[in-house]
Structures are given as structure tokens and as C-alpha cells.
Amino acid sequence: MNTLFKHTHLHGEVGPSPFGRLMALLRPEKSDIWSVVLYSIGVGALTLAVPVAVQLLVNTVAFGSLLQPLIVLTALLFFGLTISAALRAMQTYVLEIIQRRIFVRVVSRLAHRLPRVRVDVFDRTHGPELVNRFFDVLTVQKVGAQLLLDGLAILLQGTIGMLVLAFYHPILLAFDVVLLILLLIIIFVMGRRAIATSIDESYAKYQVAGWLEEMARHPLAFKLGGGPQYALERADLLAREYLTNRSRHFSILFRQTVGALALQAVASTALLGIGGWLVIEGRMTLGQLVAAELIVTLVVASFAKLGKHLESFYDLMAAVEKLGQLLDLPAERQGGDARTRAKGPARLLVDSLTFAYEGSPPAIRDFTLRIEPGERVGIVGPNGSGKSTLVELLFAMRTPTGGRIELDGVDLRDLRLDELRRTVAIVQGFEMFEGTILDNVRLGRDEITHERIREALAAVDLLDEVLRMPDALNTVLTTGGAPLSSGQARRLQIARAIVGEPALLVIDESLEDIEVRPRRKVLETLLDRSAPWTLLVASHGDDVLARMDRVVRMTRADEESDADDNRNPVDGKERRSHA
The missing domain is CATH 1.20.1560.10 (ABC transporter type 1, transmembrane domain)
Structure with missing residues (x-):
């Protein structure tokens, strides 16, 4: 024994x-x-x-x-x-x-x-x-x-x-x-x-x-x-x-x-x-x-x-x-700086970032990126170039093995995670939990009013579709998002992210699943210059990348990165649009 x-x-x-x-x-x-x-x-x-x-x-x-x-x-x-x-x-x-x-x-x-x-x-x-x-x-x-x-x-x-x-x-x-x-x-x-x-x-x-x-x-x-x-x-x-x-x-x-x-x-x-x-x-x-x-x-x-x-x-x-x-599952770090930042878009610095998964070669190597407050930046790259990994690093879900990430001049490792995640919002993967549409958008943030939720749904062209349902905002969703379609569920996830008015909003290849007409409305919302966030979008959609201020091309860790390249890959020319 x-x-x-x-x-x-x-x-x-x-x-x-x-x-x-x-x-x-x-x-x-x-x-x-x-x-x-x-x-x-x-x-x-x-x-x-x-x-x-x-x-x-x-x-x-x-x-x-x-x-x-x-x-x-x-x-x-x-x-x-x-x-x-x-x-x-x-x-x-x-x-x-x-x-x-x-x-x-x-x-x-x-x-x-x-x-x-x-x-x-x-x-x-x-x-x-x-x-x-x-x-x-x-x-x-x-x-x-x-x-x-x-x-x-x-x-x-x-x-x-x-x-x-x-x-x-x-x-x-x-x-x-x-x-x-x-x-x-x-x-x-x-x-x-x-x-x-x-x-x-x-x-x-x-x-x-x-x-x-x-x-x-x-x-x-x-x-x-x-x-x-x-x-x-x-x-x-x-x-x-x-x-x-x-x-x-x-x-x-x-x-x-x-x-x-x-x-x-x-x-x-x-x-x-x-x-x-x-x-x-x-x-x-x-x-x-x-x-x-x-x-x-x-x-x-x-x-x-x-x-x-x-x-x-x-x-x-x-x-x-x-x-x-x-x-006894290992938990994320505790503690850190609980400073409260002023409202408005954030400044992001990714300096010589390197990250490797356990037992694997680096997924990101010596990657550098600077984004000014209010800038709209696209990220493009082949599979395995580390786009999704970068998104998780920006949300402090993973810790860099080299280099640093700063938000408004403060290293993410020095910030309290709960404070960081009030400042940064990401849309990645497909995550709908069993509960009402209201619950899925509010996500326990009691300070978010019913009116703000309706505004966020309208901003992604989803409010009218929800109100046509028999139970409207009280419609119960399954884990897979039903009765919403996949495109509607993607828009709901974006509404969940923007309703908290983050200072940095990161979208990881979630726009391609949205139908063309509502995608235009979603892009108008994301690119609105009066919005309180800095925007970073990983996408392969030409229509999405064409509207970014600039596009950063990520390559595999064993290839030369083009992190500071401002050329838009749609037309091959340097581009700074003001959508």
C-alpha cells in the first residue's frame, strides 16, 4: 500500500x-x-x-x-x-x-x-x-x-x-x-x-x-x-x-x-x-x-x-x-501592479519576442512590433508563423521565453492579470457556453448595462436578428452556439469583446466566418476612429487587410520576419489608410 x-x-x-x-x-x-x-x-x-x-x-x-x-x-x-x-x-x-x-x-x-x-x-x-x-x-x-x-x-x-x-x-x-x-x-x-x-x-x-x-x-x-x-x-x-x-x-x-x-x-x-x-x-x-x-x-x-x-x-x-x-492544476501567476490606466487606446510594444512550446523549436523568434494608440494593424502570415501564439502572449495566457511585451510602457509580466484583461480583449477560437445571449455577452461584468449590451449587438449587426427570436436576449445558447449560426456566433463573440471598451482589441482570424454584408458593419465598428481601442487583426481576408493602417507579415521562426514592414499585401505597396 x-x-x-x-x-x-x-x-x-x-x-x-x-x-x-x-x-x-x-x-x-x-x-x-x-x-x-x-x-x-x-x-x-x-x-x-x-x-x-x-x-x-x-x-x-x-x-x-x-x-x-x-x-x-x-x-x-x-x-x-x-x-x-x-x-x-x-x-x-x-x-x-x-x-x-x-x-x-x-x-x-x-x-x-x-x-x-x-x-x-x-x-x-x-x-x-x-x-x-x-x-x-x-x-x-x-x-x-x-x-x-x-x-x-x-x-x-x-x-x-x-x-x-x-x-x-x-x-x-x-x-x-x-x-x-x-x-x-x-x-x-x-x-x-x-x-x-x-x-x-x-x-x-x-x-x-x-x-x-x-x-x-x-x-x-x-x-x-x-x-x-x-x-x-x-x-x-x-x-x-x-x-x-x-x-x-x-x-x-x-x-x-x-x-x-x-x-x-x-x-x-x-x-x-x-x-x-x-x-x-x-x-x-x-x-x-x-x-x-x-x-x-x-x-x-x-x-x-x-x-x-x-x-x-x-x-x-x-x-x-x-x-x-x-x-492541483497549475494556476497562472498571482500578484502584479494594479495600476488603473486612463481611458483611451493603448500603446503596444513587442520587443525581440521569442516563444517556444515545451519540447519544440521556437514558434516565434526575435519578433518586434510597435503599435501607436488608436492604430489599426493587420497581421498576416502562413500557418505556423505564430499569429495565434502572439495573440495568446498579448493576453498573458503564455509567457515569453525571450524578449518582452509592453502595454503603455509597462511590461505585461508586471501587471495584475485581472487588470490586464480588463484592458485587453481578444477574440480567438469558438467559445460559447450554455447560457442566455445576455449572459454570453455580459460574462459576469455587472457594471455593463442592458443598454450597452444592446448597443454592442447593434454594432455587429446582430441586435435585430436576436430580437426576432422568441426569447430575444434571454434565448438560451448551447455550448456549440445553437440556435445561432457560426457567423452569428462569431459576431456575438466580438460583441462580448467590445462591450467592455478595451484599450487593446485583438481579433484572431474570426472575421472570415462572418457573411459579407454583416462583416462590413463589423469592420466599420472595429475601424471607427472614435472607438476607444487600438486594433490588431490577424486575418487572411483581402477586404479586411486592405482597410488596415498597415499590415505586418509574420513568417516562420526559421525564416526572416518582416515585422516592421508597412506594405499592404493586397497591392504590394506601402499603405496607411484612414478608414
Whole structure:
């Protein structure tokens, strides 16, 4: 069970062990967990009221006592069992509260961390598939509560029961010691690598789920010739890998279960033989023998459930490890200068910029660019020239490996990220989340009024189209943007960017998907000289580039860059237009 004490992150760093993560997750619930422990101690002690009452009853009947002690004994037993039931109910209630708190705390931590995760994490991992690990919080809730309720009760009942046995006779104390040693062998020796194999099984399960998601995410690709067969073959391969990992884990679990069942049979038989001999020798009473047998029955009956509880514990460790992958995702830098800049377009300086992805040659090498406030600049270049990477660097989603980027004379690395991202807005890729059109534009910026949202939609020629929908601004969009077309969704993203009146607006190849007529309106808005932003547009559209003040041509990092070239590539002449 060495995996209990060490763990390696998905992103390669050594992190806390699964058990350490579990303790950290439960630490805020320490006081309530102690309450559950105290309740369990009470339940465990009161559970032994039955064998003790049986002992007294046997002795009472054997010695022919009066009926009154029997009535008193029965009443006391009823009272004790009633208190035990009440404590059990209180345990259940407290555990329900703990489960709710764990769920809310994990949701809060992830909602805080995921928007701040370094973007390079998603270079290696598909984000939505990784977030599926969140569902392991349900395992932590249910299994954790089960182990605190049943597992703790079994542990305490067994401990108290063996202590009672030890008081009956020294031989039974030796019996307890042997029983404990055998139990430790079953748990630790026979369970070696159980947690590691449980984690491997869980990984394999998520790989299967990830592949099924890929099939649902790309329906067209898997409808092409050969697609359905490939999908089935890949799923079959992943399912076999899961079964292999499951078999390895179950083999450990099965030998532990067999060991526990064997221990149950041996312990019950041994105690009956030892107890009978002690009664014959006059060293124990008949009532003590019956009570001892009942106690051992309670103790060893828990051994029959040991395999199931161990499996639950291993599942809990695997679930905590998966949650750890999310909760420990590396976050963007914190801190920086929180200065508030004056309203108006920003000045941008990109000086000798170099950037390389991990394990790859530079995507951008020694790139320099100067943009004056209010200037409209286009960027053009072949695939792989680093245009999209430059956009992400301007938004501080990535950090340069060489050179610097300055906004109004301040290095981006010295600025607070939240302040920077109020100043700079980018439109890149396709990002629509499930929510209303209003929510998708406002994006939690409560200072943005309803009127400003309508103005932003009108500025991209989308307001009338939205108002014609039955629910207008309250129309709910899916993750893919439906019921909007792709062009409408692009315009909505631009409205989201301009409604905050950024000082620097960066558009990364998002205008080409917009129809010709609304694109003219969008360009008029973006190029309006009264707009409060400096504009940088990466595009291959001749009509877009022709209206820029100047165009910068980016080349691959292994070629000579033309960063300061002011020629417009549409006509090959130097151009400074004033659209």
C-alpha cells in the first residue's frame, strides 16, 4: 500500500499522496468528524449490551433467580439499544451535512481555479475530459460517509469486543493478539499495491469514457467510410485495457476477501474450542462463554464484509487522486501592479519576442512590433508563423521565453492579470457556453448595462436578428452556439469583446466566418476612429487587410520576419489608410 503515501501529478510533478489529499479534504470537517467518532464509540459500546445481557440472562436462569431481575435486565437492554439507535440517527444526519459541505467546497475550489489554470495544461490534455474527474466527488461523498458510518463502527466494535474478551481470561488476550496479527497481514501484506491498481483501473475507465465522448463530439468524422468500425475497434481496445487493470485489482481484492472469510471460520471455531475447554476447566462461566461467542461473532462477522469495505477504501483513494488532478492544476501567476490606466487606446510594444512550446523549436523568434494608440494593424502570415501564439502572449495566457511585451510602457509580466484583461480583449477560437445571449455577452461584468449590451449587438449587426427570436436576449445558447449560426456566433463573440471598451482589441482570424454584408458593419465598428481601442487583426481576408493602417507579415521562426514592414499585401505597396 505504498501508493498511500506518494503520488505523481498528471503534469509530472510529485504531489501529496491520496491519503494526504483525503486528510486535507476532510480537515475543515474535523469537529463534525470527531462528533461522528464519539457517536460511533457510543454505538460500539452499546452494541455489546446484547452479549453482556445474554451473559447475565444465562447466569440468572442457571441459578434460578426471580423474575424481577429478568424484567429489569430486559428494560435496561431496551433503553441501551434505543440510545444506540438515536446515536446512529445523529451520525447519519451529521454525515449528510459533511457530504454537502464537501460537494460545495470542491465546486467552489474548481470554479475558482479552472478560469485561472495555465493554458499550457490544455496543450497536453483535453479540458472537458479532464473535468470529468469532478464526478469522483460523488465517490468521496458516498464512500467516505459509508466508511465513517459502517467502517468506523466495525473498527470500534471489534476493538471494544476484543478488550472485553481479554478481561475474561489471559488465554483470550493471546487469542486477541493472534487475531489482530492475522488481520494486519490480510490488510497490509495481502493488500500490497491495491491502491495503485485501483488508480490504474480508474485511469482506464476514464480513457474509455474519453473515447466515447470523442465519438459524440465528432459525429461526422465517425460516419465516414470506416469510421464506425474504427470507433468500435478503439472502444474494444480500451475496454480490454480496462478489464486487464480491473483483473489486476480484483485479484488483490479477492485474496483479501478469501483471507477474511477464512479468518472468520478459524476464529469462530477456535474460540468455541478454547472457550469450551475453559468452561470445562472451571475457568469461565457458561454465561461468559455464550457472551464471548456472541462478541466474536460480531467481530468476525465484520471480517466477512472486510473485502467490500477494503474495495470501498481503495475506490475512495482513487477518487481522491482524480480530484487532486483538478484541484492541483497549475494556476497562472498571482500578484502584479494594479495600476488603473486612463481611458483611451493603448500603446503596444513587442520587443525581440521569442516563444517556444515545451519540447519544440521556437514558434516565434526575435519578433518586434510597435503599435501607436488608436492604430489599426493587420497581421498576416502562413500557418505556423505564430499569429495565434502572439495573440495568446498579448493576453498573458503564455509567457515569453525571450524578449518582452509592453502595454503603455509597462511590461505585461508586471501587471495584475485581472487588470490586464480588463484592458485587453481578444477574440480567438469558438467559445460559447450554455447560457442566455445576455449572459454570453455580459460574462459576469455587472457594471455593463442592458443598454450597452444592446448597443454592442447593434454594432455587429446582430441586435435585430436576436430580437426576432422568441426569447430575444434571454434565448438560451448551447455550448456549440445553437440556435445561432457560426457567423452569428462569431459576431456575438466580438460583441462580448467590445462591450467592455478595451484599450487593446485583438481579433484572431474570426472575421472570415462572418457573411459579407454583416462583416462590413463589423469592420466599420472595429475601424471607427472614435472607438476607444487600438486594433490588431490577424486575418487572411483581402477586404479586411486592405482597410488596415498597415499590415505586418509574420513568417516562420526559421525564416526572416518582416515585422516592421508597412506594405499592404493586397497591392504590394506601402499603405496607411484612414478608414
